[in-house]
Amino acid sequence: MDRSVDVVVVGAGVAGLVAARDLVRGGADVLVLEARDRVGGRLLNAELPGGVPIEVGGQWVGPGQDRALGLIEALGLRTYPTYGEGRHIAEIGSSRSRYTGRIPRVNPLVLADIGQAQYRLDRLARRVAAAGPWQAHDAEKLDAQTFDTWLRKTARTTAGRAFFRLVTEAVFSAEPEDMSALWAAFYVGAAGGLDPLINTEGGAQQDRVVGGTQRIALALAQELGDRVALEAPVADVDWEASGVRVVTRRGLTVRARRAVIAVPPPLTARIRFTPGLPGDRDHLVQRMPMGRVIKVNVAYDEPFWRHEGLSGQANSTHRALGTVFDNTPFGGSPAVLVGFLEGRHADVAARLDTGARRELVIDDLVGYFGPRARNPIAYIERDWADEEYSRGCYGAFTAPSTLTRFGCALRTPVGPVHWAGTETATKWAGYIDGAAESGHRVAHEILPAVLPALA
């Protein structure tokens, strides 16, 4: 079976779908090839008891994410605020507090330490994001060290360092020692600072999409109609200056003038390009691994924590389940707590059998919220490292010395092959917003080249 289009898009996550939509609107003939039997990539709904959708992948949007919010509005979707009333739980170092607002009650010395480190990180992040990560003034120096090395020089107290480890796990689902300090600074800068990344109200966790965040992708796909082909995993991309021939594992061949590759960076290497991609490009993606997270939604017949004046938001520097939110869906039933096993915690948890892992999660929820957390009505977990077509979440990061050596290949097209995906964004890289940015960008790169042929 052969098809011929102007542009073939590989990957029906938000990046690929936004690219396809822009290209179609620009007048191009487009086909999106999606490996899975569904669209959405790292956005995925599952079902709670009663058939209510719940997100097992990416789920939040917040202020400053103008592309994501614009998309949601344009698609006729609605948002609602993440539940955050009442007191949050914070276990930072040896202190355990229940607090409202943004600042947990901890030792003032630790608080001062966190404050000065955050000030320095934000200042650095602004500078790196403004210059572009590999053009920044001290890019090589930052890229020569892990974020952990940078943090050890910057945060001085044990609890302050533990706080930044927790934050890194929560934001990157990776450890500070996994990534380049330059990547961390870029990523924070691309979000406008650390507070926008970690806050609920006023930050990246502020709002949710009614019906589950995968609806963004589902709505985009609906608009594209039969331009999206599911169960079409791409095996080969043969290319020359004038175009590509893309072949799926099931024998579909698509010829196009341009291709958009909109899959996570390490997975781009699992497509066979002929001729092979340049060394810079190959080495870039050899060095952009994915974060690792096991996301767990735990449903209860009622939101007992709310009755006790708790928001359901909890963080701990010493529990496996370092971050928890009230994740009750729009409509209010059932009550849900969502927890994240991130980075090294995911490694350990993944090696347990399902029963032992569930016990670990429930024990931590009981630790936070008391014995009523012991008896959920549903337990839904997802280890994104096991997903063949994601191989990790939330996003990729760069190992040290990668951006300065190979960053130049991140967005540079190779002949007719263009690169999308949230990791290629300049703002909110790693978020739905960044995915949308990258989709718009590739469409903008491609349309002028494809349009003359349409005229």
Place this chain on the structure above:
Amino acid sequence: MDRSVDVVVVGAGVAGLVAARDLVRGGADVLVLEARDRVGGRLLNAELPGGVPIEVGGQWVGPGQDRALGLIEALGLRTYPTYGEGRHIAEIGSSRSRYTGRIPRVNPLVLADIGQAQYRLDRLARRVAAAGPWQAHDAEKLDAQTFDTWLRKTARTTAGRAFFRLVTEAVFSAEPEDMSALWAAFYVGAAGGLDPLINTEGGAQQDRVVGGTQRIALALAQELGDRVALEAPVADVDWEASGVRVVTRRGLTVRARRAVIAVPPPLTARIRFTPGLPGDRDHLVQRMPMGRVIKVNVAYDEPFWRHEGLSGQANSTHRALGTVFDNTPFGGSPAVLVGFLEGRHADVAARLDTGARRELVIDDLVGYFGPRARNPIAYIERDWADEEYSRGCYGAFTAPSTLTRFGCALRTPVGPVHWAGTETATKWAGYIDGAAESGHRVAHEILPAVLPALA
């Protein structure tokens, strides 16, 4: 076309071929699938004028590499010493010296700095190698930082640090900031210390194989006969506890009770396994990128440097061509200098066109050896990052936090799938010797399981 064997081996480098040979000797029916139209992997001969073979890939062996030396002897091959008579050239920081023996003439303060840093590195390396890298006492601390961070704390002088950068490039074809300090320590320890790695006489560059080092692989393949299938790139490995079904891109299907995957770590991810491999394994190889080197053999009608009392060995902390050797083949003609563009130098050189890159190389050779280097009779270069089935050389390394998080997956079989390759070795990882070790190991893992069926 279908085949059925006891063991299928993917990759006909030294690791795969040694595994196959051991398995065959143990009584197993074996088929080796090699993607290229030749065996040898990162060992490859090219032809000098007159048809004399010269190595464009790995080439040296030295004392302590008992498995490699044993193999060479058993295969009836002969070795000869790397030419090293006369004075070597060293440009370390601002000093330029011509020296004999091991120690270049440099500022005594710099020499003392290098000495103490090497002492500390060797001590650390012994400890890490003895314990196994991810079990070592301070494994997590070492794995949380780049080798560059460790070196900055350890070497105090600018020239001393430049020396260790040069050494890192020469040994790993990577930069100190690319890799985990734990990997660097493990690798040095696996070779028995820094001197064994960097020395010519008494070290890893001591000897060469008559006829070119690829002959090791060629001789192994000859012994295996039609058990080696060339141009058989593996696309899919379907597996269950009882065996595998391996399918090549050209439609050959091989069923076997066990599989040996003997390709560079990042390339193992480019084979599609069904069911998918565990998250630990996938994340390990997402974080083991290859080094990058462009190897250049430059031939002359006579070894003019020898006539001037020079050995042809040259190193520089500030030239792109940081390491040069006399690479004249056995028989003495033509005269050859071999130079290495490693790490960041390879990045820069790869972005030049062929003519400009050649000029860069020749200019550096003239800088070392004078104007007679200006007129070679042949120029043979190889950028291993461009090779689809190597995607870098000399070997892979681990990014920070990889060994401690995912090292457990390095050698652990997944069902019937076993892992070979020099990067899985405990001694001389990255060398021919390590490749042989890994081949012996997997055969040893597999034979007891396969033999009962043969009885």
